[in-house]
Amino acid sequence: MAATTESTATPPGELKIVQDATCTFCGCVCDDIDLTVQDNHITEAKRACVLGKAWFLNHSIEDRPSCLVDGKPATLEAGYDRAAQILTTGKYPIIYGLSDSPCEAQRVAVSIVDWINGTIDTTTSVCHGPSGMAFQGVGEVTCSLGEVANRGDLIMFWGSNPAESHPRHFTKYSLMPKGMFLPNGRKDRTCVIVDVRRTKSAKAADIFVQIKPRADFEGLWTLRALAKGIDLDPKVVLRDTGVELAVWTDLMARMKAAKFGVIFFGMGVTMTRGKHANSEALLALTRDMNAYTRFVAKPNRGHGNVTGADNVVAWRTGYPFGVNHSRGYPRFNPGEYTTSDTLANGEADCGMTIACDPMANFSQPARQHLSSIPYIALDTKETPTTRAAAVAFTVATYGINTGGTVYRMDDVPIPLRPAFDSPHPSDFEVLTQIERRVKKIVGITS
């Protein structure tokens, strides 16, 4: 894990170029960014998209203490001690977040939760958690993004708006690349977008299918039925999906005619009516299509290392998110051990948030409960969550100040190339220090 601690300092005034740096802003995890760095500032981020440029160029070191205890500046040591004390005193400790941390830090977080018999959950539970559950039901036919670039001739986006959420998706992976088997790039591909509204991505589509809001499940099952050659009543289809049967029939004909079809899907599928049933329908449709041609599906993941969080939690506990260790071993139950639930149900009595902001985006009962319990927050900046924390650590930003490993949305692990040092500790360092103290308190001797 040397990558997380290596120094990236340059003398004042000197220009430094970091080639092939990795952007962790979204799940695309573009690793071809050339950064120009001067005086602890990134002045250029070549090849980065609008979001990536904002991520790199607007980055500055927060001028605030690395550690606050009860809102007052404190030494790191005092913060580590208090953090370990909080986590080991409670009966139902929770650790949440992780999706904007490198795997090296995520691993330490899972260790801590194991030593304190706690519950660990990641932001997956509020984005593609339903897809994870659907996956456990039907599986998934998928591929790496380079396969899409080299082979995908029918590219569908369902409930996903990459033009705004993953700006380089089209150019780097899915629509524009001249692939091995698609020498003419965009001309060799057909793009279909299915959504409840005409998003910015819709402009990129050859075919845009606007379905009725909350009718994703019906739309997907219409396609499943058509794939099997089942006759459907046009009136019922129009009523249930908001789209003419003829449009669905045409789409299915194209799907069957494709050599290598791809469905990218987003939170428009997972966080709308039906949730995991929608994801399951989409994954099942993809699977069905493999009786006729090659077809794959892939969730468009949001956070830079949410895929890494799924992987780390899974290899260490056997389950991808929402894992409870109160009996001393891992148990999985989304809806019970997921953080929005442990908070809203008033069960958690202490916790730690890592690179996430539940005080800004959880439900009112969850926020209310979180603000009533002692917790530790690690973030690169001040947020509503750090403000209400008993112990708040300002940490260095991964991929800009610290190294490590992140997993792209297609599970490809990619190393980080930090640009310059931060005066703040990395989350890996903070978590390692907390773990050391927790082990001592709990009596772990290894």
Added chain:
Amino acid sequence: MPNLDYLKISQGTVYDPANGIDGEIRDLWIAEGRIVDAPTDPSVRPSRTIDAAGLVVMPGGIDMHCHIAGPKVNVARKMRPEEKRRGVPMPRTSIAHSGTMGSVPSTFATGYKYAGLGYTTAFDAAIPPLGARHAHEEFDDTPCLDKGFYVLMGNNHFVMQSIQQNEPQKLKAFIGWLLTATKGFAPKLVNPGGVEVWKSHQAGNVSGLDSDVDHFHVTPRQIIRGVAQAAGELGLPHPVHIHCNNLGMPGNWHTTLDTMQSLEGHRGHITHAQFHSYGGGNGDENTFNSKVLPLADYVNSHSNITIDVGQVLFGETTSMTGDGPLGYFLSKIYGGKWFSGDTEMESGCGITPIKYKNKSLVHSLQWAIGLEWYLLVNDPWRVVMSTDHPNGGSFLAYPQIIRLLMDRTYRQDVLKTCPPEILQRSTLGDLTREYTLNEIAIITRAGPARILGLKDKGHLGIGADADITIYTPHENKETMFELPRLVIKSGRIVVEQGEIRDPLIGKTLHVQPDYDHDLEGSIQEWFEKYYSIRWRNYPVDSSYMHESCVVK
């Protein structure tokens, strides 16, 4: 060496077949993680002496073919919560992490359970190069074992392209580069050519060694021969590890024989041979039968070939393979959930839950065919115990397999629970051979060490790694092997009677062959044209290894 801190294993009954020791009472001296000479100065006392009188001492076990880390294993973990919920809980202790079991245990549980069985080294058999970093990260969380992995190459575009263009030097440089970049151990061929066809056609696959792989216009035979030759020239410790085409298909024994012949005398290892030894009509389960006899005959008369078995055990498990079309085929048979994952330029992957039933003629035959392989290969140095964990069953079944091999009465008793047609369709009922303890030591440690080119493992001679298992003898060999008295790894006691005592992480075993670096330019050019990550970000650096061990 008076200052050394010695551990002594005193008066154990030692089985060390690599050094010709077959059950002799001996002392072993250990210092700095290795077996050493007894100190000449009689006043030197060991810091600790283990009284092994009456106990059996063997080198630590070596699993040369299992699936324990990396992308596909982790997908299987995520996919199968149901069996973990039913599995035996693995609570944390004051020194060890918690974990989950089922057919695909979590990383810590994997390390602890292997060590608990007396295994100290294991190799993951199928890592896509693009996922190498992931495998190393999991290895770092898999304690008590030295670990390495084989790198999937049988459907790699550069490999096929160099063969098509008849550029053996490029192929050789590429294999050297790829093993170095991934910090891998050996080239692995999985359904060579077949996975590429699967990527471009519905239910696509090759049908035999001379099928054309479209676009590249090479054949599986050319891939096998080309890689075996290049790997041989690179001087790799384990040149090529082959999962043949047509796995699981009735009549596939022809393909397997063809594969062995296609090596043309080059060293090659045929893995999970059980799944590749079937007679019968093409796709016809009614004519399914064993063809181990002719295949074992070939192995017996060709010393360049080694095999591991891939034993099937009755029960529920998860099939996971780099053989994408096989995953599709199995998912259609079992009708359960199915994962398929294609990796650009490199490989595929298929995962589906399966259940082997002793009432099923096909499954019982698979079980019998595995046992036939152990019993029909005359030279135990060239047949290795494996279940292809978790494909044929869990590694936790090894003690049961040992009993099946050492106790023919038990074997006949289990055979009686299977459909009687097995007796006509295989030779198992006629085989009376029983393995000795020395032969078990060969097929579980000394043999795999030799086949893998691990000079410091699989034996207890001076200078060997102090990886040692001490068993309490028992009439029932399953009982004896399932709960070793002590397991020592790198000279440290890691397990005592099933309890973890010292969860050290272990080394990563990898190779660093010499290759022509001038050819890297052409590899880079190809790479940058088609990969979705940058050339610079592809190689795995040494920070990913807890402790690196380059095997030469």
